[in-house]
Amino acid sequence: MQLVIVESPAKAKTIEKYLGGDFHVLASYGHIRDLPAKDGSVDPDDGFAMSWENYGDKGKQLKAIADEAKKATRLILATDPDREGEAISWHVQEVLRAKKALPSVVDRVTFNAITKAAVLDAMAKPRALDEDLIDAYRARRALDYLVGFTLSPVLWRKLPGAKSAGRVQSVALRLVVEREREIESFTPQEYWSVAAEMEQGGQGFTARLVRWKGEKIDRLTIGKEGDAMAAKADVEAGRFTVEKVETKPVSRNPPAPFTTSTLQQEAARKLGFSASHTMRIAQQLYEDGAITYMRTDGVQMDGSAISAARKAIAERYDGGYLPEKPRQYQTKAKNAQEAHEAIRPTEFGRDKVGSGDHARLYDLIFKRALASQMASARLERTTIDLVDGSGSHALRATGQVVIFPGFLALYEEGRDDSDDDDSKLLPRLNEGDAPAKKKVTAEQHFTQPPPRYSEASLVKRLEELGIGRPSTYASTLQVLKDRDYVRIEKNRFFAEESGRLVTAFLERFFERYVSYDFTAGLEDELDDISGGRAQWQAVLEAFWRDFKPKTAEVMEQKPSDITAALDKFLEPMLFPPKADGSNPRACPLCGDGQLSLRGGRFGAFIACSNYPECKFTRKFGQPGSSGDGADTGPEVLGQHPETGQDIVKKSGRFGPYIEMGEGKEAKRGSIPKDLPDGEMTLDWAVKLLSLPREVGLHPETGLPIVANIGRFGPYLLHDGKYGRLSSTAEIFEVGMNSAVVKLAEAANKGGRGGSSREPLKVLGKHPRTEAEIKLMAGRYGPYVTDGTTNATLPKTIEQDALTLEEAAQLIDARAAAAPAKKGKKKAAPKKAATKKPAAKTTPAKKKAAAE
Secondary structure, X not given: OEEEEEOOHHHHXXXXXXXXXXXXXXXXXXXXXXXXXXXXXXXXXXXXEEOOEEOHHHHHXXXXXXXXXXXXXXXXXXXXXXXXXXXXXXXXXXXXXXXXXXXXXXXXXXXXXXXXXXXXXXXXXXXXXXXXXXXXXXXXXXXXXXXXXXXXXXXXHXXXXXXXXXXXXXXXXXXXXXXXXXXXXXXXXXXXXXXXXEEEOOEEEEEEEEEEOOEEOOOOOOOOHHHXXXXXXXXXXXXXXXXXXXXXXXXXXXXXXXXXXXXXXXXXXXXXXXXXXXXXXXXXXXXXXXXXXXXXXXOOOOHHHHHHHHHHHHHHOOHHHOOOOOOOOOOXXXXXHHOOOOEOEOOOOOOOOOOHHHHHHHHHHHHHXXXXXXXXXXXXXXXXXXXXXXOOOEEXXXXXXXXXXXXXXXXXXXXXXXXXXXXXXXXXXXXXXXXXXXXXXXXXXXXXXXOOOOHHHHHHHHHHHOOOOHHHHHHHHHHHHHOOOEEEEOOEEEEOHHHHHHHHHHHHHOHHHHOHHHHHHHXXXXXXXXXXXXXXXXXHHHHHHHHHHHHHHHHOXXXXXXXXXXXXXXXXXXXXXXXXXXXXXXXXXXXXXXXXXXXXXOEEEEEEOOOOOOOOEEEOOOOOOOOOOOEOOOEEEEEOOOOOOEEEEEEEOOEEEEEEOOHHHOEEEEOOOOOOOOOOOHHHHHHHHOOOEEEEXXXXXXXXXXXXXXXXXXXXXXXXXXXXXXXXXXXXXXXXXXXXHHHHHHHHHOOHHHOOOOXXXXXXXXXXXXXXXXEEEEOOEEEEEOOOOEEEOOOOOOHHHOOHHHHHHHHHHHHHHHHHHHHHHHHHHHHHHHOHHHHHOHHHHHHHHHX
């Protein structure tokens, strides 16, 4: 028997169908071991020796692999064809060797697509494990471990609120933070544009002012309204005729097939997918045999695939869409060993696969790969110059016409933050024509700061800088989100305060290790290892020689010294010069105090030097010192009408709150964001401190109904069942009749505990049952429900990227599994009833197992 090891059960199931009965295919379920998350897993003093530890949840699978390996005559390691796949194979081999279960013959096979032809061809061409790729994996893993476990403790002790740092993640974060700084320091500049709406032969077009009073007009030339109105008047008064018509043929070639990074970028632009979601769907498409391997730097396609693509083009379109010669693309990857074939369909005759997000991503891959072998698009770009009678003022209109669409008939590449491409159609005009002038406009504009990064543009920038590798971008960006260093709004990265502070700390004390050139250079060295051009321990030694002393040096500094250094380093951002020349550090509350950066239990903030007399504070990430949005300290709202005690408004870790009294006896309440008047008043403070409010006794049960504010907002509580209220105001307005109805509605809706919590998202109607599917927040994580069946959302699916079809499939799978579980529970008592003597021996069996 020959044992084949792959990563996933889906891949195992597919491959086993292609092989004969002499083969048994098992899955390792990904990596089977890793470096333990503790000190000493990598020992720099012992040649960077590594102590590996098996994953605790892989014990059962490892035992199954070892048991089968002992019976096998040959072990075939068929994991993915990249560095990580090579590493998994190496780990499997080492674990089996330690268990003395390694067969005498061990082979490594790789295939770029899970098709019968590709698998059988690979099986006929086995090789040994690639030691260079394994060394590169070990070097990268050791490097990431040493950076994380050496630098993160420095952050924890010297920078309150910081969570971790990483070799690539910190550099990616720096890009986001630097863009945030650019946006904040940007000063908008006013400019005006003047344009005329014209018409010729019944077709309208727009011509912009490009020369005024004999001077060329650039975008920022007209900076004042007065000049704009004068220019507008001159255009309105002039009679413009066509001076020149310039037509230029333009050819556009199709883009290359997808690599890992270009797939992530395009899926983000066109489908709104996160990088991690794109890779998860692509992995499943690969394992289903629909596409080639999805972790690649290569843009080339196999000769047989090119022939298949050309055949599909010929069948779809007429001969003009097929170029005379096949198109050949060359990879720009530095490391040829990891530059596999581009991502493409395994069958060009198959234009649809799956449903939902799987179908959408496959469609993108299919069209891109097919378009890459199509004819170029031919366009005609036209520029028309119009001049008035004096020759002092000129207008220009531009446009383009598609003469032959070529590949554009199937696919057009998306772009980030693209400007107007002047693609509007123009009427046919000749020199001397005088088109009718319908209207002249003068519009005010302001220059815009650089846009925040999207996932697509950040991945593109990382690749341009040579930082990280495309296969790691998804996990890198996910770490930044998980650490709350960034947040995503409208598909754009915003730097959080914690992320900005960590970046400032690293720039000030570890500038070399977050520099773009150094990080990119280190990637080149790791590529040299995988290419056999460098020795992995020597690369690690060179890095560690400088890095370790630097971390020790910073660790010896006092937290107060760290804060003082950061205060000076960040002065241009935190205390920018004022327009009136006054002291930017002057406290806006007391006037004579000086503002500076302080470190607190929950992170950094800006405070006055006259504390505690002056309690002015400001968030760390808020530049300037105007005091807008600042916390000026506790504010006394007034005295409680019954107790006479002061009610004070304060600001805490979780936002503003009110407090009455002191110490353990104090009453506190968070300030809701939906107060009717938008501000906290004494009346509202008294109401909030009176909570919970008893609405009355339920007419049927006689038990109290209580209204209050909880973690998920305002609610009703009765006999352990909850009902949701729509606003804070409703807590004090809801009457008995309304409360009973709301509780009844919540109970009828079902869900966990009869809750009527608002859904996180309404996904739509189930495609098969028509029931409305909702995404809910549950006690143990998000889940989807159709009102009858609840299905927990797997960790592999991001709730923001969840589609209706995926939710429906989860519910269907959960509903199908439910009866089987109930059946098992019913069957158990029958067995126990018929075999009572066996039941008595159970303790003995347990004892024997323990021994």
